[in-house]
Every structure is written in structure tokens, then in C-alpha cells.
Amino acid sequence: MREKSQLAEAYHKVTDNVAFRPRIGLILGSGLGLFAESLENQLAIPYRGIPHFPQVSIEGHQGNLVFGQVIGKDVVAMQGRVHFYEHGEMASVRFPVRLMHLMGVTNLIVTNACGGLRENQYPGALMLIKDHINFMGTNPLIGPNDDSLGPRFPDMSQPYDASLTNIARSTAKDLNMDLLEGVYCAVSGPHYLSGAELKMLRIAGADTVGMSTVPEVIVANHCGIKVLGISCITDMAIPESLSPLTHHEVIEVAARTRPRFISFIQAIIAKLPTS
């Protein structure tokens, strides 16, 4: 299979440059990429230097695979995410997750900026993703299945690992931090949704809405990676009181939330198993 040989090439390029194999992976969402700069002994490999690695084109997404340590624990972070709406196909979204899997990542922390659909939420709030709704209209596993990676029909009854979720909860408590919980709904984008669409998603059971994360979580579950999902609510998408939204505002709120976000993620990683 073509993807397999492309992944192998990318793997060799990356591992030639890095002496360790992190078990912990991070995908950093809009405005949260600077987390990578808090890593100890960081080594950044630009996506464009990795064969077949999809490129990123969005403001607020830098495009580096950054290796380093958090409180002595090896991690690899995607500084800048690959979105479905940038490429129009899912192979690009699959690639980084499968590369991490190949490198030995077993725990993945996915983060994003998203819109809040519920009145009890507020811009700058952090939300633990309990579950998700794939409303993108496609699925990253459509196509032939590689049985060596995972089953044809992967179970999704618990896409976000229960023990990681509990670690996040207890960490928030330790830090005396407000941590919301809810269902993240992914749409393709790239336009922000209409009021009527937001209303529909709320009826469907969504608490937040965004344009990422779900495909990566499906791919990670397929190959047996445990997932923790943390959203930063950057704007309120309450259908009844909708005001025009820009990507600039999203980045700004994410930037304001960043210090809290960074210390939260660091404290979570401190509690994660490394084997």
C-alpha cells in the first residue's frame, strides 16, 4: 500500500533526527501551538522537511513536529494541525496520527479551539471532550482497511479513554481550575455555521462545534492509541445571540487562555504513564 511506504519514509526521516521514541503525542489546536515552545530540549522538524507529510496553511498553525520533554517525559507535539477543509480528503488527516503510531505513541492528547453551544459556557473555558459527533460527512477510514493497523469496524463506544479522562478531571481539581465537559461535534467547515445549523447541532446533542479532532480520534482509536481530548472554547456559538465571528478573535481568545492551558496540559502529562 502506498500510504504504508510513505509512512515508512517519513518515519525514517524523523527517527534519523531524534534519539528517543515518545509514548505521548499532542496535537495542538488553533492558537495553542505555542505550547510546543514550553518543551524542554526541544527539537522542531518542519513538516516540509518530512517526506509526504501534509502541509498546513492556516494562520495560528505553525507546521512543525516538535520533540522534547515535559517535566522529563518524552513527548512529540504537532505544532499546527492538518485540517480536512485544507485538503478535501482524509488521507492527509490520517497521516500524522499514523506516523505517531509508528513512532510508538500510545497516548494522544488532542486539543482544539471551538465554539460553545451552551449558555453555561464562556469564551476561554476549557472543556474535556467526553464524546463526539462526526458531522463532517465523511470518515477517515473509508477505503481499504489495513488489518495490521486495526479492525475493519473499530468500536467507538468510548473514543476518549476513561482513565485519561479521569486524570484530566483530577488534575483540574488539583489546580483549582474550572473544567467543563461535553460532546464535541465536528463539521467540515471552512465557513462558520449559520444560526439554524447551530440550533440543529444543539438538538443533535452537541455542546461545542469545530472543524477538526474527530477524524484524528477515529484514526487513533483504530490503531489502539488512547485519546484525551481538551477543547478551548474561543467563541460563543449561541444561535439566539450570534455575532459575526473572525478567525482573529478565535486566535486572540486562545492566546489569552494559553497560560492556563499550558499549565493544565503539563500537569496532566506529569501524571501520564510513559510505558
Next chain:
Amino acid sequence: MNISEQIDKGYRFLQTQLESAKPKIGLILGSGFSEVADHVQVLSTTPFDHIPGFPKASVEGHEGIWIVARLDGVDLVIMKGRIHYYEGHSMQTLSLPVRIMSKLSIETMILTNASGAINSDLSPGDLMLIKDHINLSFTNPLIGTNNPELGPRFPDTSTTYTLKLRQQATHVANQLQIPIIEGVYLFTSGPSYETPAEVRMMRTLGADVVGMSTVPEALAAKHAGMKVLGISQVTNMAAGLSSSPLSHEDVLKTTAGNSSNTTSFVLGCIKSLAES
């Protein structure tokens, strides 16, 4: 090659496989229904990948054979195994077998599948007649240029699953003393199973069961003016309705345990539909 050329090519090839048969009924056997094919007189068999325009079936439990068969004097075409959207095929490819059957003068399609229960009144092993469906795949087999010879640009789907066939099937089930209910089948692309949040959404939307097939074929059949009977076997509770994770192995296990009921029901439906 456009769809009409593809249909013609497949049609010309499959016409030569008919032997003396004049089938009016087409049957697509989904996961757990393949045993039906063991109870008919086989006139000819053709692997999918020998048929022009057909891909190879790739899923465990789906063999991928086109069978011309006879049951108590009733001729029929059976697809043992089917082509799925999640395998990476286009919606057009999914509609191809139904189109070819229509061109072979088949008037009635019986579509069977395995599904997950969203309605908590259902249990694994239950048989359900599809009375309606929800297409939540975000695509449609009729997208593209419409050939008016195949059907209208905007086909009506107010009754895709023919009422009379459902009544006949209910009668068959009653006679065999097999419990049967009617419900709404929701089609999603898969191949990952649904999350609990998705299952709750589907229930809110009005679905009784969820699966990864049938609707593209039903839409193509309706477009072609065929009568449709949809039979779904519940093989598992959808995510969030039971504590255990979902696996295709369990799906196959449930269908195996219930195969005598499903087989006699489908055979009964074929005979009943042929009489009318």
C-alpha cells in the same frame, strides 16, 4: 465510462449467465443472510470481480458472488455479499448492481442487512422490516447527470419500501411464527461504529436501527421504478446501549445463532412475492 455504458457492459455480460432463467426478483444478501443461498437451486455463479465494472468484495462475511438461482420454480438473481461505501467505492458503483438487475427486467428488490439497535425496545436477533430510512451519509447515489431512461431527475421517496410487500412479508413472518416489527433504518458511511453521542443523535432524529448499507441500493431501485422490500436483522445494541464494545465478530456470531429463522423468513418472502 459513464454509468449508462457501465450498466450496458455489465448487463451484456450478466445476460449470458441467466441460462434459461427469467428472474423478476433480485436479492442482496448482507451480513448474516448468506445461508439463504444454500437453499436454492443454483443455475450459475459469477464472482463479482469477473463482472465488468464490479469491484471485489473485501469484507469478512461477504463473499461477493452473483448467483442466478431457482426456488420452487421462482427464478431470481442473488448477490451473495455486497459492495459498501466504506470500502472506498463511489456511490455510482454501489448503484450499479441494482441498475443491471433493473435492465435484466427484475422488478422487485429484496435488500437485507445487519444493523445495530438504537431503539432500546429491540434486541440482538430481532428481525425488522424497513418501513423507511434516513440517509445520513451526506451523499447520494443519484448525484451526477441524470439519464431519464433510468428514472426521473427527482425521484419521489415518500414510499421507498413498498407497502404491499411489507404486508406480505408480515404475513409470512406470522405464518412462520417469527416475531417481526417495522422500523426506520439509518444509513451512515462507517466503517467506524457510532459513538454513544452519535447514537443519541440518531435516536433524536427518529432512527430505530443504524447500518452501513442498503440505502444507496434502495434509492437506485426506487429511481428505477422497482418495488423494494428491506429486511434488517438486529445483531447488536448500538454504542451506549450496552456495556460491551462492538465487534464484527459478535455481529457474525449473532447472525449465525439466528440463521434458521432469518433463512426461512427470506425464503418465505421470495415465494410470497413471486405469487403476487
